[in-house]
Amino acid sequence: MYDIITRTRDGLGLSREEIRFMINGYTEGRVPDYQMAAWCMAVYFQGLSSEATAELTMAMVDSGEVLTWPELGGQLVDKHSTGGVGDKTTLVLLPWVAAAGVRIAKMSGRGLGHTGGTLDKLSAIPGFRFDLNRTEFIQAVEEAGLAVVGQTGNLVPADKKLYALRDVTATVDSIPLIASSIMSKKIAAGASRIVLDVKVGSGAFMQDLSSARLLAETMVDIGTKTGRRTTALVTNMDQPLGHAVGNALEVREAVATLQGSGPEDLTELCLALGAEMLIQAEKAETPEEGRQLLLQAMEKGLPIERFRAMIAAQGGDPRVIEEPELLPQAPVCLEAVAPSSGYVSRIDAREIGLIAMELGAGRQRIDDEIDLSAGLELLVKVGDQLQQGQVMARVYGPAPESVNSAARRIEAAIELIGSPTEPLPLILARVSR
Ligand code: URA
Numbered sequence: 001m002y003d004i005i006t007r008t009r010d011g012l013g014l015s016r017e018e019i020r021f022m023i024n025g026y027t028e029g030r031v032p033d034y035q036m037a038a039w040c041m042a043v044y045f046q047g048l049s050s051e052a053t054a055e056l057t058m059a060m061v062d063s064g065e066v067l068t069w070p071e072l073g074g075q076l077v078d079k080h081s082t083g084g085v086g087d088k089t090t091l092v093l094l095p096w097v098a099a100a101g102v103r104i105a106k107m108s109g110r111g112l113g114h115t116g117g118t119l120d121k122l123s124a125i126p127g128f129r130f131d132l133n134r135t136e137f138i139q140a141v142e143e144a145g146l147a148v149v150g151q152t153g154n155l156v157p158a159d160k161k162l163y164a165l166r167d168v169t170a171t172v173d174s175i176p177l178i179a180s181s182i183m184s185k186k187i188a189a190g191a192s193r194i195v196l197d198v199k200v201g202s203g204a205f206m207q208d209l210s211s212a213r214l215l216a217e218t219m220v221d222i223g224t225k226t227g228r229r230t231t232a233l234v235t236n237m238d239q240p241l242g243h244a245v246g247n248a249l250e251v252r253e254a255v256a257t258l259q260g261s262g263p264e265d266l267t268e269l270c271l272a273l274g275a276e277m278l279i280q281a282e283k284a285e286t287p288e289e290g291r292q293l294l295l296q297a298m299e300k301g302l303p304i305e306r307f308r309a310m311i312a313a314q315g316g317d318p319r320v321i322e323e324p325e326l327l328p329q330a331p332v333c334l335e336a337v338a339p340s341s342g343y344v345s346r347i348d349a350r351e352i353g354l355i356a357m358e359l360g361a362g363r364q365r366i367d368d369e370i371d372l373s374a375g376l377e378l379l380v381k382v383g384d385q386l387q388q389g390q391v392m393a394r395v396y397g398p399a400p401e402s403v404n405s406a407a408r409r410i411e412a413a414i415e416l417i418g419s420p421t422e423p424l425p426l427i428l429a430r431v432s433r
Helices: 002-009 016-027 032-045 051-063 090-097 118-122 133-143 157-167 177-186 209-225 248-259 264-280 287-299 302-313 349-361 399-412
Strands: 077-081 104-108 146-150 193-200 227-237 333-335 342-347 375-378 391-397 414-417 427-431
Touching: 002 016, 002 032, 016 032, 016 051, 016 157, 032 157, 032 177, 051 118, 051 157, 051 177, 051 209, 077 090, 077 104, 077 177, 077 264, 077 414, 090 104, 090 118, 090 146, 090 248, 090 264, 090 302, 104 118, 104 133, 118 146, 118 248, 133 146, 133 302, 157 177, 157 227, 177 193, 177 209, 193 209, 193 264, 209 227, 227 264, 248 264, 248 302, 248 375, 264 287, 264 427, 287 302, 333 399, 349 375, 349 391, 349 399, 375 399, 391 399, 399 414
Parallel strands: 077 193, 104 146, 193 227
Antiparallel strands: 227 427, 333 391, 342 414, 375 391
């Protein structure tokens, strides 16, 4: 291990055997934390070759259980977002892509910090179950065309241990380490075709475009080297996606979007990612063709029917589609208004995510309880012209004090200036091989 650290520190290559020795040794407790931490810091400063990054990914995959899906024809198209504020894309994208004829079996996680998790959002639907066993999962996919479950089994134990170590040694922000961490989990869950949404901006993990692009390229490269065709879109997270931030509120917005009347940015992002998924599933050859298939499915009203079928197959109450008041409702709602007239020049997306989290919509610690009804609807986007007193947001929460203080914070998180501003572009780059 000493030699491996030295070689990495000096920017020399590592062999497949060295990487496997290190990852297996660390997972099984033979390599101590201090040596692994030193190695992570060496990678942080020196980087890692693309070959070594792919080897690292596969060594992590092989540290635990690896799922295969022969029942689903062995070809599993998966999607992953690096996380953003108001990112309810999965809820919309999967039924929409299923409506265009692709079977979807997805494992999702819970949220932590200022970004939400798909399982939390779906748990706002009364009765919805993610703890399906394998037979039930496959049956749900057969019945509804798609199913979403929580992660089960002992997938990528090396990443669990390594991520916890990186978290306390200031080595999370290393592109090869992030890329291998994300891709190892997708591959271990059985994905053979992968579409990535790499978010960049104030509400995202990656703050600048060049790092986000490099992360996207690194993950696409891992996919290519390991035989999992991967495409990434780099997309804007300098303002929340759509309007809703908070679990039940996001389900409502997803339903509207699946009915064709959702916010423009969310709809557009789902069309772009969905088109990529259709290419990966070999249903379309170009993004334009993929979009057309998705638009045709929407014209026939199919996406919301897939969502209804998924809810029913997973034990949830599909009446939430027609009767959204069956979703958890917050007792208090207040409006945040524009303190002056002007143009929206900036929205602090991270602050909006933190406000929603503190209202109860997200968790600070992994074992925190969340309030499914809490959150906010942000009604403005960068580029909008506002009049003084115009409603900028509606805030939902358990008590007047917290909702009132959240509304004041939202007013401060939205910057208004006197001269016109441009709307933000949504899709910043596409990376594929
Ligand atoms: N998300 C992950 O899954 N892993 C990382 O290293 C960073 C973000």
